[in-house]
Amino acid sequence: MSTTTLRLPPDLRDRVSRLAQQSGTTAHSFMLDAIAERVANEELRQAFLDEGNARLAKMLQTGEGLDWADMRDYLRERAAGDNPAAPQARRWRA
Incomplete structure (x- = not known):
């Protein structure tokens, strides 16, 4: 040392x-x-x-990402102790 x-x-x-x-x-x-x-x-x-x-x-x-509303709902459910399906990425721009 x-x-x-x-x-x-x-x-x-x-x-x-x-x-x-x-x-x-x-x-x-x-x-x-x-x-x-x-x-x-x-x-x-x-x-x-x-x-x-x-x-x-x-x-x-x-050009793909997670919708914030979907992610927020997912995080709230996880925080409540549930085991929700993860939100799916989708195109957000052309």
Whole structure:
């Protein structure tokens, strides 16, 4: 494992130390966990954006997409615990 120096403002250092102690861990471990969580969140966010951009490109290329009213109804039913059929893509432009 490599070493990286992290310069923290005193108030942040104190907050990290306090929270790490309350969590029963070291400040080092606390910061590693925080960094790992942030990295995972950013990776998830980037994957979400990549998928959205790929779907938009496909929609623009094929001229097919989902009607928002159909998708909204589908999502509402899923949120209610039902298992509705997924809406079907259809042409939205000539």
